[in-house]
């Protein structure tokens with residue numbers, strides 16, 4: 001199996017952590033208060049007053065956010081892709097609407113409640129990546145750039161599924177990194193300002209982007225992959241520079257989201273309506289002169 005999914009194997013207490021989702025620096029995660037915990041062992045994002053978007057391989061209907069526990073009244077698993085919508089009766093006051101724009105080359109903010117890692121700063125493999133620390137239940141955020149997209153087939157609960165993924169690589173940033181580990185796997189550019197990645201428990205969390213002052217969701221965290229290029233941390237370490245990860249493309253599933261959760265589809269900007277109405281007026285005037 002090529003991909004390891006990011007399901008948290010054990011749901012630990014919601015302990016406070018001192019480190020990042022993982023990455024050499026992290027953003028102020030308090031900003032991203034639309035991302036919560038899926039009690040099935042992952043993360044999820046509120047995308048409209050009544051809907052949460054998560055990953056299909058993260059189970060359950062329970063959702064914990066900003067100190068409150070909610071239970072979904074209905075769960076909608078996509079028939080083929082690793083994406084799930086959950087509908088709630090109680091309306092959420094804060095949400096991150098989807099964006100259906102093309103994300104290739106864009107820097108996204110990846111948010112989740114998964115484990116974290118520490119920088120490998122000493123020893124034989126110093127500055128070649130991160131070492132797994134564990135921990136679940138703290139909201140963390142890092143950035144990375146989308147440099148690749150593919151329709152990847154992989155296994156979810158013993159069934160083969162196909163998901164269009166937005167993909168990013170983990171880049172080095174420190175000049176002390178050995179030459180062998182100075183890899184840009186997808187070739188789309190080096191480390192972003194808060195370069196980091198995903199690890200177990202981040203599944204279902206949001207890959208967000210700020211558009212016109214609003215945080216929108218562009219992807220759903222689903223997988224990590226190992227053994228790209230140098231692999232100093234070994235095959236059970238997904239945090240070596242050059243390792244990759246992916247998020248379900250929200251754009252690829254626009255029709256499915258729109259059918260189930262029409263309230264989550266952003267309405268056109270008011271300027272569009274203004275332009276149309278002016279055009280309609282001009283058309284009416286033209287006709288009346290005939």
Ligand SMILES: [Ca+2]
Pocket residue numbers: 144145168169170171189190191192195
């Ligand atoms: Ca990168």
Ligand SMILES: [Ca+2]
Pocket residue numbers: 226227231232233234235236237238239240243
């Ligand atoms: Ca590795």
